[in-house]
Amino acid sequence: MNLTKKKWxxxxxxxxxxxxxxxxxxxxxTGTGSEKSEFLSTFQLDTATKNVQLEEVYNxxxxxxxxxxxxxxxxxxxxxxxxxxxxxxxxxQDAETLxxxxxxxxxxxxxxxxxxxxxxRGEDSESSTNVSLCVFDEGTGTAWYVTIDT
Numbered sequence: 001m002n003l004t005k006k007k008w009x010x011x012x013x014x015x016x017x018x019x020x021x022x023x024x025x026x027x028x029x030t031g032t033g034s035e036k037s038e039f040l041s042t043f044q045l046d047t048a049t050k051n052v053q054l055e056e057v058y059n060x061x062x063x064x065x066x067x068x069x070x071x072x073x074x075x076x077x078x079x080x081x082x083x084x085x086x087x088x089x090x091x092x093q094d095a096e097t098l099x100x101x102x103x104x105x106x107x108x109x110x111x112x113x114x115x116x117x118x119x120x121r122g123e124d125s126e127s128s129t130n131v132s133l134c135v136f137d138e139g140t141g142t143a144w145y146v147t148i149d150t
Contacts, residue, residue, distance in 0.1 A: 042132045051076030070106040073143040083136045086115035111137040
């Protein structure tokens with residue numbers, strides 16, 4: 001009887017380990033939070049805002065989340081209020097350089113009136129860049145959200 005119990009323990013344990021590894025891989029690849037939550041948190045926007053909608057335009061983020069992503073963000077009627085504390089256009093030289101650096105992958109529409117915010121999400125390092133940039137077009141109520149992780 002003791003031998004029979006041990007025979008099923010190994011296959012069940014193996015299946016359990018495989019399932020846990022699969023969950024870990026999927027979580028690593030897709031991230032644990034939604035893009036909307038990440039957006040709201042990064043730019044310190046009211047998380048109760050329900051009108052915010054993100055549409056992925058470009059995404060080459062890989063295995064560990066490194067890469068670039070661009071989202072078109074609809075802020076709805078709250079856009080002006082949500083971005084009131086952001087900087088007025090034009091972009092700073094740092095933000096312009098960042099967009100030029102990624103110009104092979106992404107490009108933003110020409111926005112003449114609006115607000116913008118650049119958030120450094122990582123430690124200063126010569127070997128990595130982790131930043132988020134959002135540019136809000138006051139004319140259309142649309143924002144463009146760029147994330148870069150190297």
